[in-house]
Amino acid sequence: MAAATHWLATGTAQAVLERGGNAFDAAVAGGFVLQVVEPHLNGPGGDLVGLFHAASDESPRVLMGQGPAPQRATIEHYRSEGLDTVPGAGALAAAVPGAVDAWLVLLRDYGTWELADVLDFAIGYARDGHPLLASAAATIERVAPLFRDEWHTSADLWLPGGRVPRAGDVFRNPALARVLESLAQAGHSADSRRDRIEAARSEWQTGSVARATEAFVARPHRHSTGGRHAGVITADDFAAFSAGYEEPLTTVFRGRRVVKAGAWTQGPALLEALALLDPLPDDRIDPATPEGAHTIIEALKLALADRDAHFGDDSAVAEILSPAFLTERRAQLAPEASHEWRPGSLSDRAPYRPPLVHPDGTSVAGTGEPTVGRAGDTRGDTCHIDVVDRWGNIISVTPSGGWLQSSPTIPELGFALGTRLQMTWLDETSPAALRPGARPRTTLSPTLVMTGDRTDIAMGTPGGDQQDQWQLPMLLRMLVGGWDAQAAIDAPTLHTTAMIDSFWPRTWTPAGVVMEDRLGEEVAAGLRSRGHDVTQVGPWALGRLSAVGIDRSRGLLWAAANPRGMQGYAAGR
Structure with a gap:
């Protein structure tokens, strides 16, 4: 397949x-x-x-x-x-x-x-x-x-x-x-x-x-x-x-091992988000409900803040995925939307704080500089x-x-x-600073899921900063809700813009949420009532997920592709 x-x-x-x-x-x-x-x-x-x-x-x-x-x-x-x-x-x-x-x-x-x-x-x-x-x-x-x-x-x-x-x-x-x-x-x-x-x-x-x-x-x-x-x-x-x-990094979520590349990618942010959500009851992490959507978005904001404060090499990830750090971060999942950029502090370092620049070019709290006009998008x-x-x-x-x-x-x-x-940042104090001969941190972030010692799901999506954000609801629907991959891909999704954009001009939108309108007015109203700045987009606007897998219980291979954009396909026999 x-x-x-x-x-x-x-x-x-x-x-x-x-x-x-x-x-x-x-x-x-x-x-x-x-x-x-x-x-x-x-x-x-x-x-x-x-x-x-x-x-x-x-x-x-x-x-x-x-x-x-x-x-x-x-x-x-x-x-x-x-x-x-x-x-x-x-x-x-x-x-x-x-x-x-x-x-x-x-x-x-x-x-x-x-x-x-x-x-x-x-x-x-x-x-x-x-x-x-x-x-x-x-x-x-x-x-x-x-x-x-x-x-x-x-x-x-x-x-x-x-x-x-x-x-x-x-x-x-x-x-x-x-x-x-x-x-x-x-x-x-x-x-x-x-x-x-x-x-x-x-x-x-x-x-x-x-x-x-x-x-x-x-x-x-x-x-x-x-x-x-x-x-x-x-x-x-x-x-x-x-x-x-x-060697990859992994975490266990609901008894399955999820596999990602190291902290030179954004992949460990998905591992952190899953680990934050793992102990929570199923109804609190359902992306089709107002509370579930809110909880997912808040977990992603914490994980992505840790990405931007600490990622660049693997040295920070062990502590970020440690039980003590996760317990402290999980306690920050509040009933209301956070409007702050909130990275966690590690035992051996303070978080790096990049400039927080709004999309209109204005800096926040005196940090950063206004961005320069684009020469074509x-x-x-x-x-x-x-x-x-x-x-x-x-x-x-x-x-x-x-x-x-x-x-x-x-x-x-x-x-x-x-x-x-x-x-990269033009700041030597950043773990993601520009350094000759060093890899820049990348947004590219495919995923594997294992049952026991064998992999049975391979998946991913385009989308820059949204790659792991769009994979998270898909994984929740499959590993918690029991959905098949095609249904999980087809389902309406959402993401936060309240992280520091990995792409020039590196802006940050506090409390921003983008959601497909198929998630429904109840979810949109529930998010707004909790303080999120919600943008509703077309019914099939977010994500280009695809996946393949092995159903060993039935002796079958499977594949699933994204209908959005009408160009992705799955095939096999």
């Missing part, structure tokens, strides 16, 4: 499975297709976080595809450029691309297919074309003035004939096809499959991609702050990075893929970054760099 945020990625993954490939072959093939068909949501210049449990492994592993800050990306340099925060678009926001190397490492170690066969699907869609998504066309239209006036190489690719392409137009990216072909051909004379994949990794890390990137970003260009800056990434930065594996999003196979291999991956609107297109490559460094 496979599920993804685009039907062509799902179809690709399923085709690999039908032809005898395993879940890892299928996920890699589908992942490269996502780079082609969801270019406004991810690309080769971006990054990824994956969680997987191979049938041959005793425990799950993290696939680490988050590149670090370049060696020249120092706080001093950015300050000398007149910046108070890392821009949200432009090459100064780029970490070293990590997604491509991560896919190759996974294929090398856990896949069975040849790289050329895995890449054939993505090469075909890049070379021969694919129907452009309506959301991609809308994104291009939104940033078209920026492309025409400033980012001319982006205009050359994304505005064919000088016009905004229409939804459904067959769109081709021959430069990207050539990049992928160069990876497939790099190891043609090597003796083994492993050596052929290693040759592709070497080509990516030290070949034409790295050289073209260094040469291109050296030219000053418009950033989201309105200023013109050169990038700092070099070919040496490409060569120094290798993707790999890490260049914020992007993310995509997702889950796969499970007949042998019991299961994987969930959230790729992102390298959006077509994140920085100017590198013409020889057909893609842009990512913007993950915007999640």
Whole structure:
């Protein structure tokens, strides 16, 4: 079974499975297709976080595809450029691309297919074309003035004939096809499959991609702050990075073990929220009731405040997930909505306190600086893929970054760099400070759920700061309410905006709640009566969740996909 945020990625993954490939072959093939068909949501210049449990492994592993800050990306340099925060678009926001190397490492170690066969699907869609998504066309239209006036190489690719392409137009990216072909051909004379994949990794890390990137970003260009800056990434930065594996973090919720990546992601915030809610009665954590929605939102606000005060490495997480800390934080779940940013204090450190800046640009309590007007809205999003196979291999991956609107297109490559460094602070005292060679904290956050010593659910969603927020109600409905995954995905959801936005210009909205109006007027009124600032949106507006799993009691695999946006699909047999 496979599920993804685009039907062509799902179809690709399923085709690999039908032809005898395993879940890892299928996920890699589908992942490269996502780079082609969801270019406004991810690309080769971006990054990824994956969680997987191979049938041959005793425990799950993290696939680490988050590149670090370049060696020249120092706080001093950015300050000398007149910046108070890392821009949200432009090459100064780029970490070293990590997604491509991560896919190759996974294929090398856990896949069975040849790289050329895995890449054939993505090469075909890049070379021969694919129907452009309506959301991609809308994104291009939104940033078209920026492309025409400033980012001319982006205009050359994304505005064919000088016009905004229409939804459904067959769109081709021959430069990207050539990049992928160069990876497939790099190891043609090597003796083994492993050596052929290693040759592709070497080509990516030290070949034409790295050289073209260094040469291109050296030219000053418009950033989201309105200023013109050169990038700092070099070919040496490409060569120094290798993707790999890490041990995950876990917590137990209602007898099931929930698995997340470390505190270089926001994943542990979901573990904290679940641990806060675990002892509470079922009727107090039902997202369809006013009290349940309130309790969930307040737990998320506490966990996300701890994220922003302490995350950046794993050193803080053990105490955050400790019984004593959780008991203290659980006592702060009050009957009324909090209008404060309330991180917990750890035994060995005070919480870092970032600037609290309202969306209108005004700072709170004298902290922070007013934000600068945007040079076009260049914020992007993310995509997702889950796969499970007949042998019991299961994987969930959230790729992102390298959006077509994140920085100017590198013409020889057909893609842009990512913007993950915007999640760092230009303040050395922050655990998430910008540091050369260090990973920025990422919002990418897939999830696994285990029964006993085996994983039986893999899930995730795009959504930036909302990724774990949207996964929480789904998990509550499945693990507490007994819902199946598709019903839990379809159900109306909500999230808080009362956290420090991970994306430029890093704003904070006290007491903000966004909810799908299908949750009902009773929930909306109940939240408002408790002091929440509620925004009701369309009935199918929030989240792009997908999931796969193993029902061992019946000997079946299952998959579920999100109907919102009408482009995610689940498939299998």
